């Protein structure tokens with residue numbers, strides 16, 4: 001299995017390659033481009049040798065492009081070693097931050113098909129506006145436990161290269177531990193199986209021929225719309241009972257299969273009590289869900305729904321106002337102060 005040091009070296013190599021590739025688009029003089037070419041070949045050779053080592057043990061059906069294949073070998077080798085994955089069949093979806101692959105389970109997993117969400121090397125540097133979601137979240141290590149070592153915390157704060165990798169680990173760990181907690185609580189999420197440095201292994205939603213489409217890509221039948229809307233609300237409710245807000249919920253992150261739904265894509269989860277923007281983030285999730293369902297013909301009142309769910313879990317819907325701005329002579333202000341104190 002990869003140690004942290006190995007993984008860091010690896011990220012560096014892939015990022016180097018990424019840089020060399022994207023620099024290639026810029027015009028430059030011949031000498032510079034020759035130098036770049038030879039650097040690129042050197043980096044590729046290192047990765048190639050590494051991939052040769054791994055692929056002695058692990059070969060898969062999916063015909064990936066070269067770098068993608070190397071990255072997959074590195075990201076999924078541990079799943080293969082543990083006999084959780086025996087084959088990678090195809091890529092279901094390629095994204096900027098992560099790609100999802102359909103995998104055949106190994107003997108240690110009792111599932112018919114698996115999905116591996118593999119974060120791309122680039123996602124390490126692109127931790128997209130993660131700041132607003134991270135407020136009030138303790139960072140997690142690769143095993144999902146709270147980070148406590150001063151060196152790790154300092155590295156994150158100072159945004160050193162190592163710190164960025166630790167932060168990236170934490171981002172993925174949040175996705176995995178959230179799926180575990182929600183699955184346990186009976187929410188509609190794919191069953192999570194395992195997490196490695198760079199990838200999450202979970203139940204595949206769909207069948208061998210097709211992956212479940214997100215709600216955003218389909219229209220629902222009239223007789224199922226209402227019941228599925230209620231199902232989503234039930235999931236929002238379970239999430240709040242587990243102190244989690246999805247943070248990026250919309251019809252894009254809800255899969256539909258066989259009359260049923262599954263919520264996906266959790267790295268940015270928000271913890272309500274610890275994040276001052278949580279009420280706004282929660283409202284946005286509810287609003288987006290309601291947009292989809294009202295286009296499908298359900299009557300929705302997003303504001304009321306969000307407020308009802310939020311207050312049912314003991315949270316306040318009002319922006320907190322500092323007491324010094326409240327007038328004790330004004331009955332409205334006084335009520336507010338009573339409520340918020």
Ligand SMILES: Nc1ncnc2c1ncn2[C@@H]1O[C@H](COP(=O)(O)OP(=O)(O)O)[C@@H](O)[C@H]1O
Nearest residue numbers: 093095098100115190203204205211212264265
């Ligand atoms: N468990 C799964 N089963 C089937 N398809 C999945 C699964 N998880 C993700 N996908 C597919 O991969 C896409 C991207 O996954 P997601 O977790 O939303 O990552 P991203 O951050 O790229 O949006 C989804 O829209 C869906 O099409």
Ligand SMILES: [Mg+2]
Nearest residue numbers: 252253264265
């Ligand atoms: Mg998504």
